[in-house]
Amino acid sequence: MRICEITAGVVTNVIDLPAGYTIAPDRKSASGKASYEVQGPEGSELVAYDASYQASAGTILAASDEALPGWSYADGLFVGPETQGLSKAELTARAADRRWRQEVGGITVAGVPVATDDRAKLMITGARVAAMADPDWSTVWHGADGQTYPVDAAAMVAISDAVQAHVNSGFATFAAVKAAIEAGTITTAADIDAAFAG
Numbered sequence: 001m002r003i004c005e006i007t008a009g010v011v012t013n014v015i016d017l018p019a020g021y022t023i024a025p026d027r028k029s030a031s032g033k034a035s036y037e038v039q040g041p042e043g044s045e046l047v048a049y050d051a052s053y054q055a056s057a058g059t060i061l062a063a064s065d066e067a068l069p070g071w072s073y074a075d076g077l078f079v080g081p082e083t084q085g086l087s088k089a090e091l092t093a094r095a096a097d098r099r100w101r102q103e104v105g106g107i108t109v110a111g112v113p114v115a116t117d118d119r120a121k122l123m124i125t126g127a128r129v130a131a132m133a134d135p136d137w138s139t140v141w142h143g144a145d146g147q148t149y150p151v152d153a154a155a156m157v158a159i160s161d162a163v164q165a166h167v168n169s170g171f172a173t174f175a176a177v178k179a180a181i182e183a184g185t186i187t188t189a190a191d192i193d194a195a196f197a198g
Helices: 086-102 118-133 153-183 189-197
Strands: 004-008 011-015 029-040 045-052 060-063 070-072 075-081 108-110 110-114 138-142 149-153
Touching: 004 086, 011 070, 070 189, 075 149, 075 189, 086 153, 086 189, 108 153, 118 153, 149 153, 153 189
Parallel strands: none
Antiparallel strands: 004 011, 004 060, 029 045, 070 075, 108 110, 138 149
């Protein structure tokens, strides 16, 4: 696994870690299984242990097989120097991808980390229908962080409303970015990332 240390939106270091490492939700560390070989009189033995990598002070971690020091990073996207000077069609395609990544990236509603991929949105829609039909409806919702959360009808409606607002915001930003690309006021991938970050 290849991870990047990022300081103030710029990749400052690239580290190769064993496969299977995961980055912590706060992006300050990565952990996983590591091993070392011990030589003894009867041969060698592989010893596995839990290992972690801590980010340097003031940095966060993000995974990438391509990013290099000097690349920029914002909201899950790495931008290298080769993405500058793109055509309007390429910029529009990047903006569409950026909107989609934001849409499915998840949100937190009233302390519940909510997945917003297409499957999750279908489940939220179904749960909202049930919650609207029965004010006493409740469930235990599986959060995007792997934890479970008790959710009543009012909370489910609030989650559904927040997800809809999240999706609408992404489409509104995309429409504004697309118009700015056509007008020539957005000319780089970094401009697109800044528009979505705002």
